[in-house]
Amino acid sequence: MSDLKELVDRYIQIWNTPDDSARRALVADVFTEDGAFVDPFMEVAGVDAINAGIGAVLGQFAGLALTLLGEVDAHHGIARFRWQIAPEGGESIVEGSDVAVAEEGKLKAVYGFIDKMPAA
Known part of the structure; x- marks a missing residue:
């Protein structure tokens, strides 16, 4: 399942x-x-809507990076992984877990769950 792990990267x-x-x-x-x-x-x-949605999130967290927390667990075209949004070398601001479903070498869907979020 290394191809799916590469796809998550x-x-x-x-x-x-x-x-x-x-x-x-x-x-x-x-x-x-x-x-x-x-x-x-x-x-x-759709590609354009996904791009626009991610762009909107990046606007809220400018200057921060999204990185994996731990390894990608993958089998049968499905992957789950944890991630964080944090300043380089700093404590995470947001953390979450995603489940990704692949189809023919591409992601068909990603379902995200938020585990840690700053208070409003």
Whole structure:
């Protein structure tokens, strides 16, 4: 399942690409054309909508990076992994867990869960 782990690494890269056109190219490379991203705050489908949604989140957390927490656990085209958003070398601001479903070498859907979020 190393291919799926590599796909998750490329997915994480999307979240660390602030340039809109570069990020859109990555989204198109990593997700199926009708791929979806769903979490408690966003439900989008399609490359353009996924790119716009991630861009909006990046605007809220400018200067921070999304990184994996631990290893990717993957089998049968499904992966689960934990992540954090934090300043380099600093304490996490947001943490979560995602489940990704792959189809023919691309992500068909990513379902996100928030484990830690700053108070409003």
